[in-house]
Structure formats: structure tokens, C-alpha cells
Amino acid sequence: MNGQSVTAEEEFSTLPITTNDDVVRARQLVRALAQQAKLSLVDQTKLITAASELARNTLVHGGGGVMRSGLVERGGRRGVTARFEDSGPGIPDLDLALTDGWTSGNGMGLGLSGARRLTDDFTLASKPGAGTTVSITKWVR
Numbered sequence: 380m381n382g383q384s385v386t387a388e389e390e391f392s393t394l395p396i397t398t399n400d401d402v403v404r405a406r407q408l409v410r411a412l413a414q415q416a417k418l419s420l421v422d423q424t425k426l427i428t429a430a431s432e433l434a435r436n437t438l439v440h441g442g443g444g445v446m447r448s449g450l451v452e453r454g455g456r457r458g459v460t461a462r463f464e465d466s467g468p469g470i471p472d473l474d475l476a477l478t479d480g481w482t483s484g485n486g487m488g489l490g491l492s493g494a495r496r497l498t499d500d501f502t503l504a505s506k507p508g509a510g511t512t513v514s515i516t517k518w519v520r
């Protein structure tokens with residue numbers, strides 16, 4: 380043990396995101412995890428909102444994918460992580476995509492930037508043609 384994350388990824392559950400119903404399921408699953416972790420009500424709402432936006436992006440922009448989520452622990456702190464993965468077109472310009480109000484389509488352009496603001500840890504990895512992975516974590520304070 381080295382003080383890094385001690386939660387094995389195998390403990391994460393995988394939820395496919397290929398329909399609107401799946402986006403609702405992703406939201407419900409993250410809510411259940413947030414309650415289980417005993418995040419504050421405000422932090423639960425922040426995490427659920429972020430996860431909803433990312434699930435929708437996975438469906439709409441990524442052409443479908445999966446959410447891997449679970450409880451995590453690091454340095455004695457508890458949290459919830461949700462990671463969204465797709466094999467879609469990818470994002471050519473990450474900084475642009477993270478700009479408030481920027482959308483390549485008809486959206487509000489607040490999903491990615493909002494998810495970053497609402498969570499404690501946010502990582503976005505994408506390459507054109509190679510899909511997109513976005514990971515968010517909210518820690519109990």
C-alpha cells in the first residue's frame with residue numbers, strides 16, 4: 380500500500396450507455412453510490428448533475444459507451460468515481476471543448492465545463508478517432 384488509490388477497478392460496476400433510459404440508469408446508480416458514500420446532499424447533487432451530463436455526452440457525442448463507477452478510498456478518504464468511456468469520434472481540441480458555452484452541435488456547451496467545476500477530480504482523455512474517457516470523483520469532506 381502506497382497511499383494511492385486502494386480500490387481495485389474490478390470492483391467497479393459497468394453500465395452500458397446506449398439509450399436515453401441508460402442515461403437515467405446511470406443517474407440513479409450514481410445517486411445510490413453518492414448516498415452510500417454519505418456525501419452531503421449538496422455534493423450528491425453536484426456529482427449526479429455532472430454524471431448526467433457526461434452520460435448524455437457519451438450517448439450523444441460518443442455514439443454510446445459505458446459508465447464504470449464505484450466507491451473509492453484514498454488516504455482514508457471515501458469517495459465516488461464515475462468513468463465514462465466511448466469509442467466515438469473523440470475530441471480534437473480539449474481546451475475548446477472545456478470552454479463554457481462551446482458546443483459542436485446544438486447543446487448549451489456547459490456539460491464538460493460544468494462537470495469539471497462540480498467535481499473534485501476531473502480527467503478528460505481523448506484523441507480524434509480513438510474515443511473519449513472522462514473520469515470524475517467526489518470526495519467526502
Ligand SMILES: Nc1ncnc2c1ncn2[C@@H]1O[C@H](COP(=O)(O)OP(=O)(O)O)[C@@H](O)[C@H]1O
Pocket residue numbers: 432436437440441465467468469470476477481482483484485486487488489490491492511
Ligand atoms: N464523449 C464525447 N465524444 C466526442 N465529443 C464530445 C464528447 N463529450 C463532449 N464532446 C464535445 O465537447 C463539446 C462540449 O461538450 P458539452 O460541454 O457537454 O456541450 P454540449 O453537449 O452541450 O455540446 C461537445 O459539443 C462535443 O463537441
Ligand SMILES: [Mg+2]
Pocket residue numbers: 432435436486488489490491
Ligand atoms: Mg453535453
